[in-house]
Amino acid sequence: MTTKLSLAALSSLPANVAYPRYERGALTPGILHFGVGNFHRAHQAVYLDDLFNAGLGHDWALVGAGVFDGEKAGRDKLAQQDWLTTIVEQDEEKRSARVTGSMIDFVAPAxxxxxxxxxxxxxxxxxxxxxxEGGYFIDPASGVFDPKHPHIAADAGNPAGPKTVFGLILAGLVRRRAAGIKPFTVMSCDNIPHNGRVTADGVIGLASLIDPDLAAWVRDHVAFPNSMVDRITPATSDRERAILADEFGVDDAWPVFCEPFRQWVLEDRFTDGRPPLEKVGVQFVPDVSPYEVMKIRILNGGHAAIAYPAGLMDIHFVHEAMQEPLVRGFLDKIEHDEIIPEVPPVPDTDLEDYYRLIDKRFANPRIGDTVRRLCLDGSNRQPKFIIPTIADRLKGGRPVQGLALESALWCRYCFGETDSGAVIEPNDPNWDRMQATAVAARDNPSAWLTMDDIYGDVGRSQVFAKAFAHALKTLWAHGARETLTRYLAGRL
Incomplete structure (x- = not known):
């Protein structure tokens, strides 16, 4: 028998399910959050739930928001359970479940x-x-905000009826400015290098198209702290709902399953105060850059390294990919030979220890993270997670064989067919373009590198082009398994 999740049912939950110890009705809103998905609910919402359970910060509860009609389905699920979420943390040894109550409302999306x-x-x-990554309107090659994007141009032409997050934020700031209300802090929690600066570029860039004086006011009065966030959080499926019901007796329409590990490093720059999150494990630092470079290159770059060979080998789960010696060997070699050497020192952090922790996290058999999720959206992710490392190695005159192979594996994946001949369904917002370019690259590898908005100067490097072409031709001639075997043996 299961208990349907709701405020009224909290005290009736099984003894092995934790739930909020604070009075939910005493919470008042302090944060509006765009993008109420699994990661947010397993990360920021959990930190706030910890804070509220400690008797602190009860005026910082969450209000959800979204810009897409597709977000209405998630909102409806949460509304039916009073905005509560069950978080299931799991590793090889155990699973534990808790209900979080840090969200108290969710504005109708769009x-x-x-x-x-x-x-x-x-x-x-x-x-x-x-x-x-795709919501920031960044030109992939330059990493700079694109003011000519059609969605941005539309918001600039109709600032009173915005459709983007940046347009909505700016409209809110305009109204506060007119009313003499202190502006809010804008805090990105996305896996983007210098995410605070990138967010500022977007908001101020849009304001510049509307009113230069408004842009100057935002620049002078609004804080955009950089952050680094980390927690592996797969999508929810019927599998997770069934596990929650069977093992914990909870009927939750949208639970979140995740690993026990979580990390949040945040610059202490806020316009109008902040919750005391340092009390629950958030690291406040003057400069997030070393932490974000470490995470984006070693973890996110590592995810890319295992994703595409595993995808070509028809491997479904990430932990299964880590059980394949060729995939795990490729990860280990590319990390130690080419990725970790390009990561600057990080305060109080041993990079080898950090990598070993990531290796263990990737191999967690209970997470149920899928290879397909890791392969998603390469056209936005590769320019942030992989190509900057390639650029640094080329500038230093260092070998790029492993990273060229990773890029060739991505290209081969975008062809849309695994080594066994199974169809790879579209898995990128730009899939039609990526697939057409991958088809052209089969006979002419340089076609892939002409995507200047993705590769930039890296695509024009003769050193990289040669290594990429050799790797791609080997993949087509021999398949992913044999290609990885040759690479690991030093014969590629």
């Missing part, structure tokens, strides 16, 4: 007027976001 009204509420002092 309702611009309602969202702007909440943004103008003086109680909202932080606006945070997990909108994924």
């Amino acid at each position: 309702d611009a007027s309602a969202i702007i009204a909440r943004l103008a509420d003086p109680a909202i002092r932080i606006v945070s976001m997990t909108i994924t």
Whole structure:
């Protein structure tokens, strides 16, 4: 028998399910968050739940928001259970479940007027976001905000009816400015290098298209702290819902399963105060850059390294990929030979220890993370997670054989067919373009590197082009298994 999750049912939950120890009705909003997905609910929302359980920060509860109609389904699920979420942490030894209550409302997605009204509420002092890499309107090759993007141009032409997160944020700031209300802090929680600066570029860049004086005001009065966030959090499926019901007796329409590990490093720059998150493990530092470079290159770059060979080998789960000696060997070699050497020192951190922890996290058999999820959106992720490392190695005159192979594996994956002949369904917002280019690259590898918006100067490097072409031709001639075998044996 299961218990349907709701506020009224909290005290009836099984004894092995933890739930909030604070009075939920006493919470008041302080943060509006765009992008209420699994990662946010397993990360920021959990830190806040810990804080509230400690009797602190009860005026910093979360209000959800979104810009897509597709987010309404998630909102409806959460509404039916009073905005509560069950978090299941799991590793090889055990699973544990807890219910979090740090979200107390969720504005109807794509309702611009309602969202702007909440943004103008003086109680909202932080606006945070997990909108994924593609939501920042960044030119992939330059890493700079693209003011000519059609969605940005549309918001610039109709600032009173914005459709993007940046447009909504700016509209909220405009209303606060007119009312003499202190502006909120804008806090990105996405896996993007210098995410605070990138967010500032987007908001200020859009403001510049509308009113230069407004842009100057935002630049002078709004804080955009950089952050580094980390927790492996797969998508929810019927598999997770069934495990939760069978093992914990909870009926939750949208639970989150995740690893026990979590990390949040945050610059202490806020416009109008912040919750005391240092009390629950958040690291506040003057400069996040060393931490984010470490994480993005070693962890996210490592994910890319295992994703595409595993995808070509028809491996479904990430932990299964780590059980394949060729994939795990490729990860270990590329990390030690080419990725970790390009990571600058990080305060109080041993990079080898950090990598070993990541290796263990990737191999966690209980997470159920899929290879397909790791392969998703390479056109946005590769320019952030892999290509900067290649650029650094080329500038230093150092070999790029392993990274060229990783890029060739991505290209081969985008062809849309595994080594066994199974069809790879579209797995990138730009899939049609990526597949067409991968098809052309089969006979002409240089075609792949002409995607200047992705590769930039790296694609024009003769050294990299030669290594890439050799790797791609080997993949087509011999397949992923034999190619990795040759690479690990030093024969590629």
